[in-house]
Amino acid sequence: xxxxxxxxxxxxxxxxxxxxxxxxxxxxxxxxxxxxxxxxxxxxxxxxxxxxxxxxxxxxxxxxxxxxxxxxxxxxxxxxxxxxxxxxxxxxxxxxxxxxxxxxxxxxxxxxxxxxxxxxxxxxxxxxxxxxxxxxxxxxxxxxxxxxxx
Numbered sequence: 001x002x003x004x005x006x007x008x009x010x011x012x013x014x015x016x017x018x019x020x021x022x023x024x025x026x027x028x029x030x031x032x033x034x035x036x037x038x039x040x041x042x043x044x045x046x047x048x049x050x051x052x053x054x055x056x057x058x059x060x061x062x063x064x065x066x067x068x069x070x071x072x073x074x075x076x077x078x079x080x081x082x083x084x085x086x087x088x089x090x091x092x093x094x095x096x097x098x099x100x101x102x103x104x105x106x107x108x109x110x111x112x113x114x115x116x117x118x119x120x121x122x123x124x125x126x127x128x129x130x131x132x133x134x135x136x137x138x139x140x141x142x143x144x145x146x147x148x149x150x
Contacts, residue, residue, distance in 0.1 A: 003046070012088055013038065016084040016134065030076050041053055079111060079114045087132065100115070
């Protein structure tokens with residue numbers, strides 16, 4: 001299958017983003033938005049190469065730095081995307097705080113309050129073991145919904 005390794009990787013990345021969202025986010029509307037995190041990439045990988053998918057995704061997604069107007073939910077999704085990267089992307093070991101100050105210091109006013117709210121507003125934070133365990137588990141239960149409803 002075309003781009004299978006990128007599809008599998010994106011699936012794992014989405015899993016960690018959702019785990020972190022369920023861990024930190026209290027607002028239902030924000031959680032709903034984050035459920036769709038990077039879904040466009042999964043579909044685009046079926047037709048385009050990775051370079052083109054990455055470029056289109058960054059240009060069209062409100063959780064990336066681009067010309068699209070952002071709201072608080074977009075910034076929260078951005079923080080979760082950055083924080084998850086160190087768990088899923090070996091080439092991106094920075095936590096969200098370090099990512100902010102290395103690459104996007106101009107966004108401090110929007111991002112730092114979110115980092116403080118999530119209590120991840122410090123440099124060089126060690127990886128959280130519950131997230132590491134989630135990453136390693138093939139099956140993952142939503143932390144909020146421990147009981148299944150029909």
